[in-house]
Structure formats: C-alpha cells, structure tokens
Amino acid sequence: MNKILTAICACSLLALxxxxxxxxxxxxxxxxxDANFWKTEKDAxxxxxxxxxxxxxxxxxxxxxxxxxxxxxxxxxxxGGTGMGPITKGNMxxxxxxxxxxxxxxxxxxxxxxxxxxxxxxxxxxSISVNHRLIxxxxxxxxxxxxxxxxxxxxxPLITKTLALGAPLPAKETRANLxxxxxxxxGAAADSLPVSYPASxxxxxxxxxxxxxxxxxxxxxxxxxxxATTCKTIGGLGYDLYSDYRNMFISTSAxxxxxxxFDIQYLAPGLGQGSLLDKRxxxxxxxxxxxxxxxPSVNLVSNYEMxxxxxxxxxxxxxxxxxxxxxxxxRLDYTVVRPGSTWKNIPYANLRLDNxxxxxxxxxxxxxxxxxxxxxxxxxxxFIIYRYADVLLMLxxxxxxxxxxxxxxxxxxxxxxxxxxxxxxxxxxGKSKEEMRDIIRHERMIEFAMEGTYYSDIRRWGIATQxxxxxxxxxxxxxxxxxxxxxxxxxxxPIPQVEIDLNNNLVQNPNYVK
Numbered sequence: 001m002n003k004i005l006t007a008i009c010a011c012s013l014l015a016l017x018x019x020x021x022x023x024x025x026x027x028x029x030x031x032x033x034d035a036n037f038w039k040t041e042k043d044a045x046x047x048x049x050x051x052x053x054x055x056x057x058x059x060x061x062x063x064x065x066x067x068x069x070x071x072x073x074x075x076x077x078x079x080g081g082t083g084m085g086p087i088t089k090g091n092m093x094x095x096x097x098x099x100x101x102x103x104x105x106x107x108x109x110x111x112x113x114x115x116x117x118x119x120x121x122x123x124x125x126x127s128i129s130v131n132h133r134l135i136x137x138x139x140x141x142x143x144x145x146x147x148x149x150x151x152x153x154x155x156x157p158l159i160t161k162t163l164a165l166g167a168p169l170p171a172k173e174t175r176a177n178l179x180x181x182x183x184x185x186x187g188a189a190a191d192s193l194p195v196s197y198p199a200s201x202x203x204x205x206x207x208x209x210x211x212x213x214x215x216x217x218x219x220x221x222x223x224x225x226x227x228a229t230t231c232k233t234i235g236g237l238g239y240d241l242y243s244d245y246r247n248m249f250i251s252t253s254a255x256x257x258x259x260x261x262f263d264i265q266y267l268a269p270g271l272g273q274g275s276l277l278d279k280r281x282x283x284x285x286x287x288x289x290x291x292x293x294x295x296p297s298v299n300l301v302s303n304y305e306m307x308x309x310x311x312x313x314x315x316x317x318x319x320x321x322x323x324x325x326x327x328x329x330x331r332l333d334y335t336v337v338r339p340g341s342t343w344k345n346i347p348y349a350n351l352r353l354d355n356x357x358x359x360x361x362x363x364x365x366x367x368x369x370x371x372x373x374x375x376x377x378x379x380x381x382x383f384i385i386y387r388y389a390d391v392l393l394m395l396x397x398x399x400x401x402x403x404x405x406x407x408x409x410x411x412x413x414x415x416x417x418x419x420x421x422x423x424x425x426x427x428x429x430g431k432s433k434e435e436m437r438d439i440i441r442h443e444r445m446i447e448f449a450m451e452g453t454y455y456s457d458i459r460r461w462g463i464a465t466q467x468x469x470x471x472x473x474x475x476x477x478x479x480x481x482x483x484x485x486x487x488x489x490x491x492x493x494p495i496p497q498v499e500i501d502l503n504n505n506l507v508q509n510p511n512y513v514k
Contacts, residue, residue, distance in 0.1 A: 038119035041126030047116045048134045051141045052203075054109035055264050058082060059101040060148065061385060062264075062276060064452035065367060066294055071454045071464075073300040073445060075473050075482065077359050080280055080293045090485025094497035094512055102152060103496050106145045107159075113142035114162050136192035140205045143185040144213055150178040151220065151456055154492040154509060171505035179221040186214035195237050202256050203265035203382075208237045212261050212386040215394055220460055224401040228408075231395035234261075239388040243420040246334035249366040252380055261386035266379065274378035277367040283343065283351050283358070296336045296362040298474050300449055303442065304332040309425040330422050335449050337363035339476070344370045361476030366450045389416050389447055397440050405436040413443055459491045487511070 037043050056062045059082075066084045069076035079085035083097030092099060116138040120131055142160075149156045158173040158181060173181075190210035197204055211234045218227035242248050242259040256263075267273035282290030302312060307327045310317035320326060325333070325340055337343045343351060343363065351363075369381055396412040403409075410427060417424040427439055441461065445454055458464040468486035475481055489511035500506045 038123060039125060040123070041130060044116075044120055044123050044126055044131065044134050047112075047119065048137055048141075051109060051112045051116060051138055054105065054112065054145070055141075055385075056266075056273075056275075057105045057108075058276065059098065059105040060109070060145075061383060063280060064383065064385075065277065065281070065364070065450055067452040067455035068450055069294050070468075071458055072467050072471055073297055073449055073454055074364075075295045075297050075360055076293060077295070077482075078291070078293055080291050082293075087490075088484065089482070090487070090490075092490055092493065094494040094500070094508065096494075099493050100496040100498060102493070103149070103499060106149050109145040110142055110149075110159060111162065113138045113145065114160060117142070118162060132192055133194070136189045136210075137205045139185050140189035140193065140210045140213065143182045143189065143210075143217075146178060147182050147213060147217055147220075150175050150182075151459075152493045153495060156495075157503075157506070169503040169505060172507060176221065179217045182217040183214055183221070183223075186210045186217065190214065203263065205262060208234055208239060209262035209386060211237075212391060215391065215398075219394055219398060222401075224398040228395055228398035228402060231391050231398065234388075234391045235395070239391070241389060241392075241415065241419045245331060245419060245421055246365075248384075249334075250368060250370050250381070252369075252382075255382045259388045260382075260384055261388060261391070263385055264383040266382055275367070275381055275383060276379075277383065278369055278379035278381070281364040281366075282368045283337075283363050290368075292358055292363065294364060294450070295358050295360040296364055296450060297360055298362075298476060299471075300445075301332065301336060301338065301362060304329040304446060305424065307424070309427075329424055329446065331446055331449070333365075335364070335366055337365050343368075359475060359481050360473070364450050384451070389419075390453070392416050393440060393444050393447065397437075397444075400433060400436050400440060404433040405431050409436060409440075413440060416443065416447055462491075464491055 038047060054060060063080075063082060066076065066079070066082060068074040069079075069084060070088050076085050076088050083099070083101065086092060086096055087098060094100075117135065120135050120138065123131060146156075146158070154175050155172040156178065157170040158178060159170060163169070187210070189205070190207045193205055193207045193210055195207050197206070211230055215227050215230040215234070218224075218230060238258075239261060240258045242254065242257045244254060247254040248257065248259065264275075266275045278290070280291050280293045282292070284290055284292045305311055305328070306314075306317045306319055307329065308318065312319040312324075318327065325338055332338070333341055337348060337351075339348050339361070341348050343365070367379075367381060367383065369379055392412045392415055396409045399406065399408045399412070410429070414426040417426065427436075431439065441457070444457055448454060455464075458467055465486055465488050468484050468490075471484040471486070472480055473482040473484065489509070492509050494509050494512035495506055500508060
C-alpha cells in the first residue's frame with residue numbers, strides 16, 4: 001500500500017524533449033498512482049486498510065506490551081532491537097531509536113488518514129453509506145494516532161491535510177488543543193460508525209471504539225464529568241466482561257468476544273501478517289525459541305491480592321511465604337508464568353530459566369499462544385487495544401474524581417473484580433475519595449498487567465517519577481539486578497532531533513538537550 005502514496009509516472013529529463021504530450025499524460029496501467037487510484041469502492045477500502053495497517057507497526061501497537069517495561073510492573077533487559085531498553089534505564093534522548101521511530105510511525109498513520117479523508121469524498125463510484133463509514137473510520141484512526149502522539153510527546157504539530165513537498169512545516173500545537181481536536185473528531189466518528197459489523201467486517205472501528213478513544217482523551221484532559229458520561233454511553237452499547245480472562249489473551253477461540261471494543265486483527269500463520277508478541281515474550285528455551293524480552297517484575301507479583309482481597313503485606317491476609325502463590329488473585333496465574341505453574345503443559349522447573357531466559361524469575365503468559373503448530377513470530381492472536389473492563393475502570397476513576405466513591409464507582413470496579421473465573425471480593429464500603437483513587441489505580445495495574453497501558457496511566461496520574469526513580473529491580477531470590485533512573489523529563493518523550501533539524505518551527509520538550 002506504500003505505492004499508493006507515491007507518484008511514479010514521469011519522463012526523464014534527458015528524454016523530456018522527445019516525449020509527446022499524449023505520452024506524458026498516459027496513466028500507467030500496471031502500477032498504482034494518484035491518477036488511477038481512489039476511483040472505486042475497492043480503492044477506498046484498500047486505502048483505509050492502509051491506515052489500519054500502521055496499527056501493527058512495532059512502534060505503535062505491534063509491541064505495545066513493552067510499555068510495561070517502563071513501569072514497576074515489568075523489566076526489560078534485552079529489548080530485541082526496539083530501543084526501549086535505554087529508556088527504562090534512564091538513557092532516553094532525542095536520538096533514541098524508539099523515540100524517533102514512534103514519532104515517524106504515528107505521523108505516517110496521520111498522513112495516510114489525511115490522504116484518505118481528502119480522497120474519499122470525491123469517489124462517486126461507490127455506496128454513499130460505505131463512503132461515509134470509511135470517512136468515519138479514517139477520522140477515528142487519525143484521532144487515535146494523535147492521541148498516541150500527545151500521550152507520549154505532549155505538544156506536537158497538528159496536521160490535518162497532506163502537505164506538498166517543500167511546504168512550510170507547522171509548529172507544535174498544545175496538548176490541550178490536541179485533546180480538544182481528538183475529542184471532537186472521535187465524537188464525530190462515533191456518530192457515523194455502527195455499533196457492530198457482520199463477520200466479514202469484524203475489526204473495523206465501531207461506535208464503541210470511537211467513544212472509548214473520546215473517553216480516554218477526556219480523562220487525559222481531566223474532563224472527568226464528561227468522561228464519566230461517555231463511559232456510561234459505551235455501557236449501553238451491549239459490551240460485557242468476558243467469562244474467561246485467561247483465554248482472552250492466549251487463545252484465538254476467544255477473539256472478538258463481548259468484551260473486545262477494538263483490536264488489531266492478525267491473520268493465520270504463514271501469511272506474513274502475524275503478531276510478533278509470541279516470539280518476543282515466550283521463553284528462550286528449546287520448547288519455544290522465544291526471546292523473553294519483557295519480564296513481569298517481583299513488584300507486580302507482590303501486588304496481586306490474596307483471594308480474600310487483602311494485600312500480602314497485611315498480617316491478617318493469610319499469606320504464607322513458604323507457599324507465596326497459594327490463594328492469590330487468579331489473574332496472577334492468568335498473566336504470569338511463575339514457580340510451580342506450567343507453560344504449554346511444561347512444568348516451570350523444566351523451562352530453561354537462567355538469565356538468558358528470565359532475569360526476574362517470571363515470564364509473561366498474556367499474548368503467548370500455548371499451542372504448537374505455527375511459527376514463532378507469526379502468531380494469529382489479535383491484540384486488544386480497548387476492552388470493556390477499561391471502560392468500567394475509567395468510569396470508576398472519572399466518577400470518583402467528580403463525586404467521590406458513590407454507588408456508580410463501587411458498581412463499576414466491583415464488576416471487574418467479580419468477573420467469572422476471577423471472582424475477587426468487592427471493595428468494602430466506606431472508602432474516602434483518596435482511598436478509592438488508590439484502589440482504582442491498583443486495580444488498573446492488576447487488570448491490565450502486561451498489556452502496555454499502565455505506563456500511560458502512571459504518567460497521566462503524575463506519579464511516574466515517584467514510582468520509578470530509584471526503583472530497585474530484584475529477582476525472586478531478592479538479588480538486585482538493576483536500579484532505574486527516571487527523571488521528571490521522562491514523563492514526555494523528546495521530540496526526535498531529526499524532526500527539529502527538518503522543521504525550524506519545532507521546539508524541543510523541556511529538559512532535553514541536543
């Protein structure tokens with residue numbers, strides 16, 4: 001689809017004098033160009049599919065779980081060439097490859113969306129309803145890419161049209177204005193998107209996806225009352241919590257279930273359209289040939305409650321240091337491969353677990369298929385970007401900030417905890433607003449562990465430096481394996497230096513130097 005983006009028909013300068021007018025105007029029939037594309041419904045679908053394709057980029061959502069390695073929940077030693085390792089060790093700068101590549105990848109998605117939004121209205125050779133839907137999908141995707149941009153980089157240029165070669169490049173727009181744009185665009189997209197699709201179109205953006213993006217932008221903008229209202233609207237669209245938390249992340253049979261609001265659809269093995277997460281997260285052993293790039297931390301495992309809802313540090317919890325994994329929140333075993341558990345029916349003790357396999361003593365279970373028969377690095381398992389549990393906990397957070405821990409807050413968080421197969425006890429009544437805020441934050445850490453969202457959460461809450469700077473990373477034997485350096489500047493990634501060099505209107509984020 002990159003061919004769509006490039007004009008490819010031209011005469012060489014040497015032959016220009018010999019070119020006849022009709023030759024210069026001839027459109028190539030064997031290549032894609034602006035002259036012969038964006039003409040039909042098939043072209044329109046292909047063009048919008050190209051925008052979706054960027055979601056799979058390793059620097060956008062393809063390896064999104066790596067973000068947990070930038071939190072107390074996980075640890076990255078070998079980042080598999082992504083450039084994330086230096087960030088977690090406090091070495092982030094405007095030249096860091098992850099910083100440069102994410103910025104470029106997200107703006108590539110913005111460019112494709114802008115191109116589609118310019119071309120789609122002019123296609124008359126297609127169904128009007130399909131045309132309007134595709135415009136709404138492109139609008140949603142552009143807003144999603146901008147949300148990622150402002151989440152990671154703060155103030156960035158807002159570009160809403162394709163720019164001609166050599167055209168002036170814009171300066172930064174404020175995060176406040178970017179969020180207002182995202183909220184407006186996501187709301188407009190929601191108005192034109194369906195609640196659901198037939199099986200042949202599953203994976204396309206829905207009304208629920210656009211509204212979830214809108215709610216996230218409202219939360220980041222601290223528009224808590226509006227965010228709560230948006231979450232309640234999503235609650236009326238028919239979503240629910242899936243009854244099998246574990247299989248939701250490790251089995252293709254659970255894909256597109258009632259909880260999934262928006263995900264990346266990966267194809268069957270052998271087609272070159274699979275997920276890399278299986279390869280990147282599974283154990284480095286003769287059983288899987290994985291890379292073990294991201295390891296759940298001792299801190300994360302320690303934060304799973306006992307089955308009675310008490311923390312393991314509570315003397316009355318019943319926690320037994322000799323049997324540390326007994327009677328714990330079931331989500332621990334649904335998320336983490338730990339001593340005493342099995343992986344692909346292989347006992348933990350039989351996995352090769354020296355430092356080349358896991359530095360912390362734990363392995364990630366989520367997004368690692370526990371079946372054989374496909375090539376590692378070509379997993380057909382979809383990656384979930386938005387799910388209904390997120391909406392419920394956003395509702396709890398927003399409502400708590402507006403009204404304190406009222407019935408809406410308790411109902412939302414307790415629904416997540418009461419999911420079939422998890423069935424954790426409800427939060428006791430009588431909590432203060434501050435106590436409930438901490439409870440909701442802890443619940444998000446556990447519910448979305450190893451999904452990549454917690455990094456955005458702790459920066460949004462303004463507690464990332466508090467949690468991360470000076471954090472001592474240990475293994476299950478209590479041995480220190482690293483100490484994290486996280487300064488306030490890291491709450492925003494730097495603008496890549498290459499972009500500043502190209503655009504004199506760009507100003508570097510605070511506390512980063514060339």
